[in-house]
Amino acid sequence: MVDNLQACGVFGSEEASLSERAFPAPASDERKPFERDRDRVVQARAFRRLAGKTQVFTSRASDHFRSRLTHTIEVAQVARQVAGALGLNVDLAETLALVHDIGHPPFGHAGERALDECLRAHGLRFDHNLHALRIVERFEQRYAGHRGLNLTLGAREGIIKHSRDYSVAGHPDLAEYFLDKQPPLEAQLIDLADEIAYLTADLDDGVESGLLDVRHIRENVSILRRSYEGVEWAHPAAEEKYVFHDALQAMQKTLVMDLIRTTRENVAEVGARSLEDIRKCGRRLAVFSPQAEAERMEEKRYLYDTLYTCTALDLEHSKAGEVVTELFNFWVNEPEELPEAYFAEIESEGLARVVADYIAGMTDNFILLQYADVRRKVRSGKAPLPARR
Numbered sequence: 001m002v003d004n005l006q007a008c009g010v011f012g013s014e015e016a017s018l019s020e021r022a023f024p025a026p027a028s029d030e031r032k033p034f035e036r037d038r039d040r041v042v043q044a045r046a047f048r049r050l051a052g053k054t055q056v057f058t059s060r061a062s063d064h065f066r067s068r069l070t071h072t073i074e075v076a077q078v079a080r081q082v083a084g085a086l087g088l089n090v091d092l093a094e095t096l097a098l099v100h101d102i103g104h105p106p107f108g109h110a111g112e113r114a115l116d117e118c119l120r121a122h123g124l125r126f127d128h129n130l131h132a133l134r135i136v137e138r139f140e141q142r143y144a145g146h147r148g149l150n151l152t153l154g155a156r157e158g159i160i161k162h163s164r165d166y167s168v169a170g171h172p173d174l175a176e177y178f179l180d181k182q183p184p185l186e187a188q189l190i191d192l193a194d195e196i197a198y199l200t201a202d203l204d205d206g207v208e209s210g211l212l213d214v215r216h217i218r219e220n221v222s223i224l225r226r227s228y229e230g231v232e233w234a235h236p237a238a239e240e241k242y243v244f245h246d247a248l249q250a251m252q253k254t255l256v257m258d259l260i261r262t263t264r265e266n267v268a269e270v271g272a273r274s275l276e277d278i279r280k281c282g283r284r285l286a287v288f289s290p291q292a293e294a295e296r297m298e299e300k301r302y303l304y305d306t307l308y309t310c311t312a313l314d315l316e317h318s319k320a321g322e323v324v325t326e327l328f329n330f331w332v333n334e335p336e337e338l339p340e341a342y343f344a345e346i347e348s349e350g351l352a353r354v355v356a357d358y359i360a361g362m363t364d365n366f367i368l369l370q371y372a373d374v375r376r377k378v379r380s381g382k383a384p385l386p387a388r389r
Ligand code: MG
Pocket: 071, 075, 100, 101, 194
């Protein structure tokens, strides 16, 4: 088995087109194409706004909860580690990790669900991967010579394909992204890096919030239990909170090492020797082993049952849904209340999509200010009451 999968990675030799951009970048720059992509993502306004978006918990209750930005940095850490160990293109993997959540609306998954429901009523859907593509291609207007971040084709392909596949028939608009082929390994591993990061972080934040209990986690989450027992054995006198933290790190390491090992084994098994071989393969090769996958699912179910759907967060979720829905309906009914730049897009993009674009870009704080403002206008009779769902 080959440890280093460099020949199967994105280095420009097999598919030079992946480092191409819609607008040529200045040649005097010393950076490689994907390094430049990474730097453009980090400097994007949408990237900075991730600091104000909920991951699972809003920051009001504790300064230590992950925001979508700190979650993103943790995903980048895992992605770099995995890509580096496999000899893949670390810059591309890091870029894709840093941009992977850039299309998320405010209020975490509750906000996304609400926005999707609003759009369904207009025959549309909200998809955060496709929205991320709209952000990097359209909404980041920071450069004199072009609209968008002008990322490479490889980065744009990874943005839409890292976590799901899109059919050629269903998405003719995405034809340039090799929809009938697998994405490169650098993109395939992002979804798993995301899983590893949030499975670790959500247990941590869940305990910090007081909604989860370490003993209960140990009883129900096998992978954490094993890590915990190992740390406990090595440090029998340590306080529970430190054992738990070390156990989380050990659990993360177990998943990272499993992903690295299983990806290597899969590439060897199918005999892939180039990026084209990875693309032609009928399945994704960057995956967990069956045992790690079963334990991942067990933990994910546990987080759903005990945390994501718990009564304490339920209230926040329904409030989030209410804010998104009321604002969406308000601007759909009163489009002239939209900022000028968004109003100008209605003709080409359609009103419902433009309102969703505007809302999706907001931070938690900004959308609450907008909500208060709209409510004030409605109360003072300057605007009609937004229709409720
Ligand atoms: Mg994520």
